[in-house]
Amino acid sequence: MAEFSTNTREIGNVSVLEVNGYIDAHTAPQLEGAINDLITRNKYKIVVDFDGLKYISSAGLGVFMAFIETVRSNEGDIKLAAMQPNVFNIFDLLGFPLLYEITHSVDEAVTKFK
Amino acid sequence: METKEKYILQVKSKTENLAKVRDFIREIGSNERISSEITDKLVLAVDEACTNIMRHAYHHRNDQDIILKVEVKQGKVVVTITDFGEGFDPQTVPDPDMPTYMKQRRVGGLGLHLIRALMDKVEYQTIPNNYNRLVLQKNYN
Secondary structure, eight states, rough: OOOOOEEEEEEOOOEEEEEEEEEEEHHHHHHHHHHHHHHHTOOOEEEEEEEEEEOOOOOHHHHHHHHHHHTTTTOOOEEOOOOOOHHHHHHHHHHHHSSSSSEEHHHHHTTTTT | OOOOEEEEEESSOOOGHHHHHHHHHHHHHTTTTHHHHHHHHHHHHHHHHHHHHHOOOOOOOTOOEEEEEEEETTEEEEEEEEEEEEEOOGGGGOOOOOOHHHTOOOOOOHHHHHHHHOEEEEEOOOEEEEEEEEEEEOOOO
16 A cells, blocks of 8 residues: 655745655545645645655646645745655656746745745 | 566556555566666556546446556567446547646646656557556567
């Protein structure tokens, strides 16, 4: 069974959502729940820390697509940080760099909110 | 061309089994000494194909069959995925225009686009009221 976990921490007014393991159609609802939890707490400045993520399929990418308009219409953003090259390649194939800010480090993404 | 190896896996259509499907493909990649770059593409394409079957062919019923057959021929991997659910015409699924797609807040539909981008050849055959068969080919030399 695919292992996936999330952890959220705050840096100033930015929420850093750490994603670990594997995101597929089975675990994507957990990711959806974690982002939904931030939004219901009016946390719209979100950095996703991909450092511990080993794998993502389109089910996971679809989750980011589902929330981005809501987040941006509330003066926030979802920035994507610290991806492994194999994970970045999937985002790149689907054209995400045109639509999302993708940074090398979490700090860099957090700084962009200031 | 002579077939070198053939591998078969049959799983039920529940999303828990996607990890099993990925392990199956990864193990073949390792056995056949296929590069991790090519194996990663096969793993993702097969995951996307099985996810589509679970969602669209079987409409989330989780007790249906998916059969994967992998042949490693000289310089190419051919994955044949068979299901017994509802068929579709891939010609009716265009590749998404991402900015428009995002504005529409759509969540699905990316899988087939990824499969086409990752594989060298994709063939789909549907026999109404019988079975659907997707053949993915990846060259590795």
